[in-house]
Amino acid sequence: MTNSTYLKRVFQSYYRERKDEIIPVSSLKKREFGFIPWDKKIMIRHMGFSDINLLREYTVNNPPRHMYSSGSLYNLPNNQEMEYKDYVGCDLIIDIDVDHFYTPCKDKHDFWYCQECNHSGKGMIEKCTKCGSLKIKKFSWFCEICLDISKKEILNLIDNFLVPDFDIQANEMQIAFSGHRGYHLKIENDKIRQLTSEDRRELVDYFTGRNINFQILGFDEHAGQIFGFLNNNKDWSRKITDKIQNMLLNNTNEEITKFLEQIGLSKNLIISFINSKDYFLNILKNNDYNLWNIEGFGITTWKRFLKGIVHEIGVEIDEPVTIDIHRLIRYPGSLHGKTGFKVQALTLEELYEFNPLNENKKHLNPIVFESYEYKQKIKISSIEIPEFYIRDKTYGPYFKDDIIDIENHIAILLLSRDVAILEE
Ligand SMILES: [Zn+2]
Numbered sequence: 001m002t003n004s005t006y007l008k009r010v011f012q013s014y015y016r017e018r019k020d021e022i023i024p025v026s027s028l029k030k031r032e033f034g035f036i037p038w039d040k041k042i043m044i045r046h047m048g049f050s051d052i053n054l055l056r057e058y059t060v061n062n063p064p065r066h067m068y069s070s071g072s073l074y075n076l077p078n079n080q081e082m083e084y085k086d087y088v089g090c091d092l093i094i095d096i097d098v099d100h101f102y103t104p105c106k107d108k109h110d111f112w113y114c115q116e117c118n119h120s121g122k123g124m125i126e127k128c129t130k131c132g133s134l135k136i137k138k139f140s141w142f143c144e145i146c147l148d149i150s151k152k153e154i155l156n157l158i159d160n161f162l163v164p165d166f167d168i169q170a171n172e173m174q175i176a177f178s179g180h181r182g183y184h185l186k187i188e189n190d191k192i193r194q195l196t197s198e199d200r201r202e203l204v205d206y207f208t209g210r211n212i213n214f215q216i217l218g219f220d221e222h223a224g225q226i227f228g229f230l231n232n233n234k235d236w237s238r239k240i241t242d243k244i245q246n247m248l249l250n251n252t253n254e255e256i257t258k259f260l261e262q263i264g265l266s267k268n269l270i271i272s273f274i275n276s277k278d279y280f281l282n283i284l285k286n287n288d289y290n291l292w293n294i295e296g297f298g299i300t301t302w303k304r305f306l307k308g309i310v311h312e313i314g315v316e317i318d319e320p321v322t323i324d325i326h327r328l329i330r331y332p333g334s335l336h337g338k339t340g341f342k343v344q345a346l347t348l349e350e351l352y353e354f355n356p357l358n359e360n361k362k363h364l365n366p367i368v369f370e371s372y373e374y375k376q377k378i379k380i381s382s383i384e385i386p387e388f389y390i391r392d393k394t395y396g397p398y399f400k401d402d403i404i405d406i407e408n409h410i411a412i413l414l415l416s417r418d419v420a421i422l423e424e
């Protein structure tokens, strides 16, 4: 039996036995639905459902590999042409996925090889480190560390941007673990629904801190003197001064040095900064004094420093997802076809404690096929699978052609990721 045939059956049993996991999203009738089946890579979209039971029935009869619904609302969601769907508005969709940004654990669990020169290596890269070719085959994995970074990013967005700057209420946020390497957030708010793509792009710039103009925020140079931010300002300048204070108070000199090295400051400038720590902290605490006078720090150095700070504060979001009003996002309660894990809806309160790979609240555990009695024999088809850790157990590393008799949920994970085949 092929992986797809087998997994389709397994997914079907889930959709049949756990119908209630497919929870109704708001305005279900006005959403467009999309499905990726097991036999084709193309998404079947432009579908609509008039009630949740019809949707549940559909998933039993056509168990999808991936399942999505739109952030947008339409009066005619199942019309085949975008322009005739009669668009009503679009929720703000935010996708945070470690796929898109560097995490230190990737140096351990991600690897690649060059199809041009056969060179290989670990970590996240764009082109071959030997020949520079872009023909790279990448094998990525995930772990508690990157999932935790992903969670911190979504909490950063909520706690430091959406709530304080936009007054978004907890009940307007639909949060979900994606079933793989990240989290989704859908903001359902009447005003936000009416934003154009251009407005959404500006929001993305605000969340990421990209294109930030320090002068507009009040940072400037006059007659060789640097005038920094006052700490009673709002929005980004406040975030920046808070972050700097936090760094000066809580980070060790080694940590600060590392940060300054990363942003490219010279040894002398780093020493000068470390020596001025108390002085700088006093200035930042003072509400009406903003002359930032650190030896060797001219406007260029300061801007470099501020950019580094902004990078630490900004949120790593997948930009096109937020800007595009016709995007579909994973449906809560459906299964992710690359893991067999459930897309788990979470309240903000649940999110703080949530641990996808080792969740102890049964109703929140995304590993729906968890079983220690039922085992499955599979053969590894990937060159290498790094050691990984799920539900308090360590697995691997595994190598090509290894035959393993393994717990059901791990077999489903490896088959879904297409790094193993069924061994009969
Ligand atoms: Zn190469």
Ligand SMILES: [Zn+2]
Binding pocket: 103, 105, 106, 109, 141, 142, 143, 144, 145, 146, 147
């Ligand atoms: Zn990781």
